[in-house]
Every structure is written in structure tokens, then in C-alpha cells.
Amino acid sequence: MHHPVQGFLESSSIRYPDKKALIHGNASLTFEEVNAGANRLANLLLDRGLQKGARVLMVMENSMDAVIGYYGILKAGGVAVEVPDKSTTNEVSYYLKNCAAKICILSKAAIRRLDGFKCPISIGPVGSTFSSGQEHITWDALDSKPDTKPDIPIDPHDLAAIVYTSGSTGRPKGVMLSHNNLYSNTASIVSYLGLTEHDRIMAVLPFYYVYGKTLLNTHFMAGGSVVINNRFAFPNTVIKDMVAKEVTGFAGVPSTFAILLNRSVFSKTQIPTLRYITQAGGAMSPALTRRLIEHCGPAEVFIMYGATEASARLTYLPPDRLVSDKPLSIGIPIPGVEITIRDNEGRELEAGKVGNLCAVGPNIMQGYWQDSLETSQVLTPWGLVTGDLGYKDADGFIYLTGREKQMLKIGGERVSPKEIEDAIMESGMVHEVAVISRPDEYLSEVPEAFIVPMDPNDFDLDKLVSFTRKRLSVHKHPKHWNIVRNIPKKPSGKIDKKALRP
Amino acid sequence: MAEIKGTIIEFIRENFIMGRSDTKLDPDESLIESGVMDSTGVLELVEFLETTYDIQIDDEELIPENLETLNNIVGYLKTKGVQ
Numbered sequence: 001m002h003h004p005v006q007g008f009l010e011s012s013s014i015r016y017p018d019k020k021a022l023i024h025g026n027a028s029l030t031f032e033e034v035n036a037g038a039n040r041l042a043n044l045l046l047d048r049g050l051q052k053g054a055r056v057l058m059v060m061e062n063s064m065d066a067v068i069g070y071y072g073i074l075k076a077g078g079v080a081v082e083v084p085d086k087s088t089t090n091e092v093s094y095y096l097k098n099c100a101a102k103i104c105i106l107s108k109a110a111i112r113r114l115d116g117f118k119c120p121i122s123i124g125p126v127g128s129t130f131s132s133g134q135e136h137i138t139w140d141a142l143d144s145k146p147d148t149k150p151d152i153p154i155d156p157h158d159l160a161a162i163v164y165t166s167g168s169t170g171r172p173k174g175v176m177l178s179h180n181n182l183y184s185n186t187a188s189i190v191s192y193l194g195l196t197e198h199d200r201i202m203a204v205l206p207f208y209y210v211y212g213k214t215l216l217n218t219h220f221m222a223g224g225s226v227v228i229n230n231r232f233a234f235p236n237t238v239i240k241d242m243v244a245k246e247v248t249g250f251a252g253v254p255s256t257f258a259i260l261l262n263r264s265v266f267s268k269t270q271i272p273t274l275r276y277i278t279q280a281g282g283a284m285s286p287a288l289t290r291r292l293i294e295h296c297g298p299a300e301v302f303i304m305y306g307a308t309e310a311s312a313r314l315t316y317l318p319p320d321r322l323v324s325d326k327p328l329s330i331g332i333p334i335p336g337v338e339i340t341i342r343d344n345e346g347r348e349l350e351a352g353k354v355g356n357l358c359a360v361g362p363n364i365m366q367g368y369w370q371d372s373l374e375t376s377q378v379l380t381p382w383g384l385v386t387g388d389l390g391y392k393d394a395d396g397f398i399y400l401t402g403r404e405k406q407m408l409k410i411g412g413e414r415v416s417p418k419e420i421e422d423a424i425m426e427s428g429m430v431h432e433v434a435v436i437s438r439p440d441e442y443l444s445e446v447p448e449a450f451i452v453p454m455d456p457n458d459f460d461l462d463k464l465v466s467f468t469r470k471r472l473s474v475h476k477h478p479k480h481w482n483i484v485r486n487i488p489k490k491p492s493g494k495i496d497k498k499a500l501r502p
Numbered sequence: 503m504a505e506i507k508g509t510i511i512e513f514i515r516e517n518f519i520m521g522r523s524d525t526k527l528d529p530d531e532s533l534i535e536s537g538v539m540d541s542t543g544v545l546e547l548v549e550f551l552e553t554t555y556d557i558q559i560d561d562e563e564l565i566p567e568n569l570e571t572l573n574n575i576v577g578y579l580k581t582k583g584v585q
Contacts, residue, residue: 086537113537233534233541234566259541263548265561411542442542474518474540 004154004179006074008186008220009035016197016223022064023200023245024228029064031223034071036147041072043145044137048103048121052077052152053159055101057119059092059110061085062207062228065125065139067216069105070207074179077152079159081174082208085110086473089117099162099174099369106130156180162369163210165308166407166416174369175308184362185311186217188334192316193249193276193302197223200273201249202242204232204256209413210312211280215251224248232256235264239271246273253281253412255442257292262441267295280304280313281412282444283400286327293323305330305400307386308414309378311363314339314386315398329397330390337361338383341392346382354391354401358383406436406497410475411443420447420478423471429454429464434487434495438480449478450487450500459483506584507576513550514572518543529572544569551575555584 003011012021013035021031029037045056056073058080060066066082073080083095085107096104096119104119111130120133130136160179164172189195201219203226205212219226227245231237239260242250252260257279260266277292277299284292284303293301300319306312317331333339340348341355349355360383367375378385387407390400408415417435424433432452437445453459461481469477488499511527518538519527533539539547547569548559557579568578 086540109535109537231534231566233539233544234564234569235541236562236565255542259545263545263561263564268561442545474543 003183004074004156004158005160005182005186005217006038006071007183008217009038009071010149012220012223019197019223020225021220022067022226022228024064027064031220034064034068037068037142038071038075039147039149040142040145041068042075042150042152043148044123044142045072045076045078045103046150046152047145048137050076050078050103053079054103055079055081055099055162057092057096057099057101057104058082058106058208059085059087059114060105060107060208061109061230062203062212063107063230064228066107066207067226069123070216073105074154074160075150075152077150077154077158079162081162081164082213083164084208084473085206086113086475088471088473089114090471091473092117094171095164104132154179156183157366159366163208163308166414166419171419172416173371173374176366176369177311178366181311181363181365182217184336185313185334186214186221188336188363189214189218189313190222191335193218193278195219195222195224195249199224199248199275200227200246201225201251202227202229202238202245202247203251204229204238205251205253205412210308211251211253211306211412214312232259235259235266239264239266239269242271242274243269247271248273248275249277250274251278251280254279254284254288254444255411257284257288258442261288261291261295267291270297271299274299276300276302276319278302278304280306282409289322289327303329303331305398307359307384309365309384309386310337310359310361311365313363314359314361317397321397326393326395326397329393329399331398332396333359333361333398337363339392339398340382341390341398342382346380348382349391351392351394351396354389357386357388357390357398357400359386360384408435408437408445408447410445410447413475415447415476417447420449420468420472420476423468423476424449424451424464426471427464427467429459429467432487432495434497434500435478436497436500440479443475446479447476448480448482450482450484452484452486456483456485503576503580503585506579507572509554510551510572510575513547513554514538517546517550527572532566532570533572534566534570547575551579555579555582557582557584 013031017032020028103121105123122132161177162174303317305315315331389402420435438448440446488496490496
């Protein structure tokens with residue numbers, strides 16, 4: 001059974017045309033309205049000459065237009081490339097060049113932020129202007145386009161999305177996900193969460209992030225509703241919205257729950273309609289997990305694990321096992337996925353032995369965009385090598401013990417220390433640099449930089465910090481800076497990051 | 503009052519917008535929507551206000567009406583007895 005990703009929306013718009021698909025503040029759109037909007041956008045993109053498989057870049061925070069944008073691109077046969085809405089001009093220019101997109105869709109905030117960004121065709125909100133390239137189209141241009149579905153045949157192996165993720169070599173790599181990758185992963189999640197048309201999720205996670213995107217796709221597949229709320233900076237307003245909108249589900253990364261449980265009215269509020277909570281995006285501390293379970297009462301808590309390279313999801317822990325006998329496990333493979341633990345030569349290891357966590361399944365990516373070398377390092381004969389280390393217990397439950405690569409996980413997002421180090425080195429003010437992770441109460445980890453100044457007598461840290469901030473998104477900025485005389489090395493001459501940790 | 507506003511502006515500039523000299527701080531503009539602060543930024547600001555002005559900010563008070571804009575923050579501090 002193969003369906004294109006936009007089939008989730010199309011089928012729900014036939015089954016539940018008048019049902020609210022999206023709710024954002026006081027506004028809402030039915031499935032039929034979202035589908036019509038996406039058809040109009042697809043027709044506009046085709047009018048502008050979008051070819052099958054061409055990439056369209058999206059820089060948008062979560063919104064109803066962002067959802068129309070995503071499905072509209074897919075309906076036109078394009079590949080959706082959604083990037084973090086807080087990206088800097090440098091970062092977005094890199095994504096655009098890397099995926100060779102000719103069209104971008106921008107939100108009002110992105111237009112304001114992306115000074116100096118150039119793209120041949122840009123699409124923005126009503127009333128917006130953008131001196132980007134040849135043409136800027138505003139959203140009201142959709143009104144004159146037909147709301148009929150364009151006739152573009154989609155093959156299950158056609159690319160649907162490219163999602164950028166930090167690579168060990170520094171610059172972000174584009175994870176290529178096909179329609180079948182996303183379809184199979186979505187169907188699997190819908191089945192183990194038991195989602196139906198009665199479900200309504202509160203989405204605070206961004207849709208450009210694969211976990212956030214699963215909230216949209218799974219609920220659209222099930223005919224459920226998605227409540228958009230971008231106000232998590234004030235978690236109390238989100239909690240109020242959850243009660244008012246009678247949501248049945250909530251999804252977060254460890255920092256989401258740390259903020260909710262430590263600095264909001266969450267633990268004093270009852271959300272009677274809440275049926276389930278999911279947590280992914282890094283390991284949450286057992287203490288926090290316990291508090292979450294205690295407070296959320298009858299609602300079930302699903303601990304999950306995944307990777308961008310796996311469309312999102314690889315394992316889930318059945319809620320009853322979280323509270324009974326497997327509280328520290330990341331669970332079992334989701335339906336359709338097989339996970340093995342292997343040594344560095346690819347030999348499968350027996351239960352209890354720690355090795356590389358490898359995954360096989362219809363959700364595993366097609367590879368990294370135009371990077372066959374990196375692809376060959378992770379897509380092996382025994383499946384995707386996740387870069388995580390772990391073991392299976394006698395019952396087949398999986399436990400993580402560490403990471404092979406020195407990646408940081410900041411608020412659920414994977415960040416390469418090398419990308420931060422490279423940005424610091426570019427300043428020319430630093431002789432040597434090493435970036436490591438430092439535990440953080442809210443973000444799980446934050447970057448900490450050790451720097452050896454080029455000229456210690458004439459070094460201005462503020463100048464370096466401001467240089468770095470211009471190049472990197474906020475979450476990649478080092479939170480701690482240490483000026484040192486030298487950085488410890490291994491006998492090979494490589495920087496010894498372990499020696500930098502206290 | 504102007505002094506309090508100046509202190510907060512200095513904190514925000516130093517912690518959130520250093521190096522982005524193009525960012526203007528309009529006292530009535532949302533610090534969240536303009537991209538100056540995110541959810542952890544709000545918590546850093548709260549910690550700063552608690553230590554600088556020796557006040558206790560309850561979880562219930564972490565709402566946009568108190569912290570969304572520069573003017574909201576200054577007005578909120580006034581209700582907490584900070585002059």
C-alpha cells in the first residue's frame with residue numbers, strides 16, 4: 001500500500017471535509033479548506049515552472065500557511081525543504097545553494113530577519129515585499145488559482161523532503177526522505193499511538209523538525225486535529241490553550257518538559273481531555289520522567305527514540321512498561337522497523353553487549369543530498385548506523401549508553417560542535433578552539449567553547465562572541481566561554497575533548 | 503524608571519542580541535516575536551530580574567502581560583515594588 005504524503009490531507013478532506021484540521025488561536029481551517037489552499041499553491045508553483053523533484057525552500061514558523069505550503073509543494077511534485085525559521089541569512093543562503101532551490105516561501109518574520117538573502121522567486125504573506133530576486137509573490141495570488149488537484153503522478157520512491165541535520169564534518173547535510181519513507185513512518189506511529197479522528201494534538205514543536213512534522217502528518221492521516229501554538233516562551237499560555245482547546249495529546253523534547261514541570265503552572269493544572277504525551281529528541285532524566293508520569297495521571301506517557309535519517313521514529317516504549325519494569329529503556333522497534341546491535345565490523349551482538357545501534361525499515365532515508373561519501377558511512381549492508389551506542393536486554397528492549405559521534409543535542413536538535421568551531425575560527429581571532437557539551441537544566445546540553453586567542457594581549461571576547469552570533473542560530477551560540485593557553489591533545493595530536501570535561 | 507529600563511535593555515543586548523546591531527528594541531514590540539528571546543531566554547531574563555531586584559517571581563506570573571515587551575517588564579516590576 002503506497003500513498004503520497006499529501007494523501008493524508010486529501011483523504012481526510014474527503015472523509016471529514018468540515019472537520020477542523022488546524023486551529024491557531026481563534027482561527028481554524030477545515031480539511032477541505034487546507035486541501036483547497038494546498039491545491040491552489042500547487043497550481044501557482046506549477047505556473048511558475050516548478051518541475052517534478054525540484055526543491056522549494058520554506059523558512060516559516062508553524063502556521064496554517066506553513067501547512068498549506070508543505071502539502072502544496074508535495075502536490076506540485078516538488079520536494080519540501082523546511083529549515084529552522086530562526087536561521088541566519090548565512091545559514092539560509094547555504095541551504096538554498098546546497099539544494100539548488102529556485103523558489104522559497106517565507107513568513108513575515110523570516111522576511112524581516114533575512115536581510116541580504118537572495119532567491120529568484122519568493123512567496124510571502126499578503127502585503128509583504130522582498131527584494132530578493134526576479135519576483136516576489138504574495139499569498140493573495142492564490143485566490144485566482146484553481147482549487148483543483150493538479151495531475152502529478154507520484155512514485156513511492158520520489159523524494160518528498162530534504163531535512164537538514166548537522167553532520168560530523170561540520171556543515172549541515174540534507175537527509176533525503178521519500179514519500180514511502182514518510183508514509184510508512186507515519187502509519188507506524190498512528191498505529192502504536194492508537195490515533196483516531198477524535199485526537200487533537202497541541203503542537204509546540206516546529207514542523208521543520210521531523211518530530212514536529214510527525215505531529216502534523218499523523219493527525220492528518222488519522223483525521224484528527226492539530227492545534228498550533230508558537231507561544232511556548234510563555235508556557236502558561238500554552239497550558240491554558242490546551243485546556244481551552246480540549247487537546248488529547250502533547251509532544252515535547254526533554255527541555256519542553258523541564259520548563260513545564262519547573263517553571264509553569266503545569267503541575268497545578270488538570271487537562272482532563274489529555275490522553276497521551278510523547279517525548280523524544282534526547283534522553284530525559286529519570287527524575288523528570290517520573291514527575292511527568294505522576295502529574296499526568298491517567299494520560300499515557302510514550303518515551304520514543306529516532307533520527308532524522310529514519311524519517312523520525314525508530315523505537316517507542318509501551319507506556320505500561322515505562323511504569324512497570326523498563327523505565328530506562330527506549331523501548332522496542334516501531335512496527336516495520338528492525339533494530340540490531342553490532343560491533344564495528346558489522347557482526348550482530350548478543351543481548352547485553354554494547355555496540356552500534358543499526359536500523360532497517362521502510363522509513364530509512366534515501367541518503368544525504370549530493371553526499372555519497374557521508375551516505376556510504378551511515379547506510380551500510382546492515383542498515384542505518386545511527387551513531388548511537390546501546391544494547392538489548394533479554395526481552396529485546398533497547399537501552400542507549402552513549403553516542404559514537406561527538407554531537408551535541410541542544411533542546412532536541414542535533415548540532416555539530418565542528419560547525420560552531422568553524423564559525424569561531426572564521427573570525428581569525430583564535431588560534432585554536434574546541435567546543436564541547438555542557439549539561440543544562442532546560443536544554444539538556446549547551447555548547448561550551450575553549451579558545452586559545454591568536455594574540456592574548458589584544459583579544460576582545462565580546463568581539464568574538466558578536467562575530468559568532470552573526471553566523472550561527474541562537475541555539476548554537478556557546479553559552480560558556482573559556483579563554484585558555486592551550487587545548488589538551490591526544491598523542492595523535494588530535495584535540496582531547498574528554499580532558500576538557502570536568 | 504528610565505534607569506530600570508536601561509538596565510534591562512543592557513541585559514537583553516548583552517545576552518540576546520550581541521552582534522546583531524541591526525536589531526532595534528522597540529519598547530512595545532514583543533521580544534519573542536521579534537526573535538530576541540526564546541523560551542530559555544525568558545527564563546534567563548526572569549532569573550536576572552529576581553537577582554537584580556531581589557524579588558520572587560511566581561510561576562503564575564510568567565505571562566506575556568508581564569514579560570512580553572520592555573514596557574510590560576517595566577510595568578510589571580513597578581507592581582512588584584521596584585521603582
